[in-house]
Amino acid sequence: MSLRAAHQAMPALSPGDGIGNYALRLRDVFRALGLRSEIFAGSVHPSLRDVGRPIAEMPAAVQPGDALLYHYAITSAELDAVVATPARRVLVYQNPTPPEWFELVSARNQRSAREAWAALPGLAEHFEAAVTLSRYSQRALDGLGFAVRAVWAPAVAPPVGWQRSPAPGLVLGVGRIVPNKRWELLIRAMAALRRTRPQARCELLGNPEEMEPYAAALQALAQRLDSGTTLRGKVPDAELEQAYARCAVMAFPSGHEGFGVPLAEAMARGIPVVASRHAAVAEVSGGGGLLCSDDPLEIAEVLGLVLDDAELAHTMAARSRQRAAEYSPAALADAVRRTLGPWGLAS
Amino acid sequence: MTSTPPDDAPVDALEASLVARARAAVADKIARGVYSPEFLALLNEPLEIRPDPAFAAGPTWPEAVRTAEVTPDPPIISTRPVVGPVLRALKRLVRRSLRWYLAPVTAQVSSHNQAVLEVLAEHSRQIVEMRREVDRLRRRVVELETEVLRGAPPGSAPPG
Numbered sequence: 110m111s112l113r114a115a116h117q118a119m120p121a122l123s124p125g126d127g128i129g130n131y132a133l134r135l136r137d138v139f140r141a142l143g144l145r146s147e148i149f150a151g152s153v154h155p156s157l158r159d160v161g162r163p164i165a166e167m168p169a170a171v172q173p174g175d176a177l178l179y180h181y182a183i184t185s186a187e188l189d190a191v192v193a194t195p196a197r198r199v200l201v202y203q204n205p206t207p208p209e210w211f212e213l214v215s216a217r218n219q220r221s222a223r224e225a226w227a228a229l230p231g232l233a234e235h236f237e238a239a240v241t242l243s244r245y246s247q248r249a250l251d252g253l254g255f256a257v258r259a260v261w262a263p264a265v266a267p268p269v270g271w272q273r274s275p276a277p278g279l280v281l282g283v284g285r286i287v288p289n290k291r292w293e294l295l296i297r298a299m300a301a302l303r304r305t306r307p308q309a310r311c312e313l314l315g316n317p318e319e320m321e322p323y324a325a326a327l328q329a330l331a332q333r334l335d336s337g338t339t340l341r342g343k344v345p346d347a348e349l350e351q352a353y354a355r356c357a358v359m360a361f362p363s364g365h366e367g368f369g370v371p372l373a374e375a376m377a378r379g380i381p382v383v384a385s386r387h388a389a390v391a392e393v394s395g396g397g398g399l400l401c402s403d404d405p406l407e408i409a410e411v412l413g414l415v416l417d418d419a420e421l422a423h424t425m426a427a428r429s430r431q432r433a434a435e436y437s438p439a440a441l442a443d444a445v446r447r448t449l450g451p452w453g454l455a456s
Numbered sequence: 457m458t459s460t461p462p463d464d465a466p467v468d469a470l471e472a473s474l475v476a477r478a479r480a481a482v483a484d485k486i487a488r489g490v491y492s493p494e495f496l497a498l499l500n501e502p503l504e505i506r507p508d509p510a511f512a513a514g515p516t517w518p519e520a521v522r523t524a525e526v527t528p529d530p531p532i533i534s535t536r537p538v539v540g541p542v543l544r545a546l547k548r549l550v551r552r553s554l555r556w557y558l559a560p561v562t563a564q565v566s567s568h569n570q571a572v573l574e575v576l577a578e579h580s581r582q583i584v585e586m587r588r589e590v591d592r593l594r595r596r597v598v599e600l601e602t603e604v605l606r607g608a609p610p611g612s613a614p615p616g
Binding site: 213214215216217220293297300301304305321322323325326327329330333334396399400401402404405406407410411413414421424 | 468470471474475477478479481482485486490491495498499501503504505506507508510511515517518584
C-alpha cells in the first residue's frame with residue numbers, strides 16, 4: 110500500500126517559532142515528494158491561517174494509512190487527538206527543556222515541562238516511529254521502545270541573494286530569552302570583552318514571552334556590567350536577517366538544545382560562531398564553530414580573537430558554511446525518504 | 457541550574473589552539489590587573505531573578521492577573537435569530553445610559569484589584585525567596601552535622 114499523505118499536528122502554530130518553521134519546511138518536503146500534507150494545530154496564529162488548519166478538522170482529514178506527525182514539546186489535548194486517529198503515527202521529539210531550567214522564572218512552563226518528561230516513556234506504544242532533530246535528542250529516546258527512529262535535521266538555507274556586511278565589533282545572540290540559553294554568560298563575556306575593546310557591542314534577539322523574570326534579570330545584569338548589550342526582543346524575520354548580515358560573530362552559549370536552529374542558521378550564512386559544548390550544540394556545530402567552556406572570560410577572549418583577526422574570521426566563516434551545507438532542504442528530503450520509504454513512499 | 461552535559465564532540469587542532477591562546481590571555485589579563493578582583497567579583501555575582509509569583513501563588517495566579525481588570529464594556533453578544541439585533545441595541549442603550557455610574561465603579565474595582573495583585577506578587581516572591589533560603593540553611597546544617605560526625609571543627613569547610 111502506498112503512502113499518500115503525511116500530516117502534522119501540534120498545540121500551536123506561530124510565526125517565528127522554531128517548531129512552526131520546522132513543520133512548514135517539512136510540509137514543503139512532503140508535498141515535493143508527492144504527498145498530501147496539512148498542518149493541524151490547537152491554535153493557529155492569524156497570520157498563518159492560510160497554512161495551518163484547526164485541530165478540529167484533523168479527524169476528518171486523516172485517513173487510515175496516512176502518516177501523522179506530532180511535534181512533542183509539551184503534553185496537550187492535541188496529543189490525545191493524534192493518538193485517537195487511525196493514522197500511522199510519528200512522534201517528532203522536540204526535546205522538551207528540562208524543568209529545572211524554569212526554576213523561579215516560570216511556574217507554568219516548569220509544570221508543563223515536568224508533565225512532558227513524565228509522559229514520554231508511555232508514548233512509544235502510541236507511535237510507530239520517532240523522529241528527532243539531532244543524534245543528541247535521539248539518544249534521549251534510547252530504551253523507550255520506539256520501533257523506528259530517525260534524525261531529520263532542519264534545513265536552514267539563507268534567503269536567495271543574502272549577503273553579509275559585518276559591522277566591526279558587533280556580536281549577535283539569537284534565540285528565545287529563556288534560562289537554558291544562558292544569555293547571562295554572553296552578557297558577562299561582553300563585559301569582559303569591553304575591558305580591552307570598548308567599542309564591542311552585542312545585540313540579543315529573542316522572544317521573552319512568559320520569561321519576564323529572566324528577561325528583567327538579564328536587562329539589569331547588562332546595565333550593571335556595562336556590557337554593551339541590547340535586548341531587542343522578538344523581531345520580524347526581515348530584521349533577523351539584517352541582524353545576521355550585520356554581525357561580525359555569533360555567540361551561542363546554550364546549556365540545553367535539542368538542535369539549536371539559530372546556530373545552524375548563522376553557520377549557513379557564513380557567520381563565525383562561538384558556542385558552548387552542551388547538549389546538541391557541539392553536534393550541530395560539528396567543527397563549524399568554536400566551542401568554549403562556560404567561563405565568560407574564555408568566551409570573551411575567543412570572541413575577541415575572531416573580532417580582531419580578519420583571516421581567522423574568514424576561516425571560521427568558511428567552516429561555518431561547509432558544516433551548514435549538511436543542513437540543506439535536499440538532506441532533509443533524503444532523510445524523510447529513507448524513513449518513509451518502507452511505508453510506501455513512492456521514490 | 458546545571459547544564460545538560462557536554463556532547464562528546466571532538467576538538468580539532470584550530471579550536472584547541474585558539475582555546476589555549478584564550479586561556480593564556482585570560483591568565484595574563486588577571487595577572488596584569490586588566491580584570492581586577494573587583495571586576496571579577498562583579499562578573500561572578502549571581503543573576504538576580506525576581507521569582508515568578510506563581511511559584512508560591514499556585515496555578516490560579518495567571519487567572520487572577522487576567523481577570524483583575526474589570527471593564528464597563530464587555531462584548532455585547534446575542535446570537536438569537538431575529539430578536540438578536542434588537543437585544544444588542546437595547547443592551548447598548550442600557551449600557552450608555554448607565555455609563556456615568558458604572559465607569560467610575562469599575563475603575564475603582566480595577567485599581568483595587570491591581571493593588572491587591574501587587575501585594576500578593578510581592579508576598580509570593582518573598583515566600584519563594586524564603587523557601588530558597590530555608591533550603592540553603594538546611595543544606596548548611598547537614599554540612600555542619602557531617603563535619604561534626606567526622607570530627608572536623610564545625611565551619612572548617614566553606615559553605616556550600
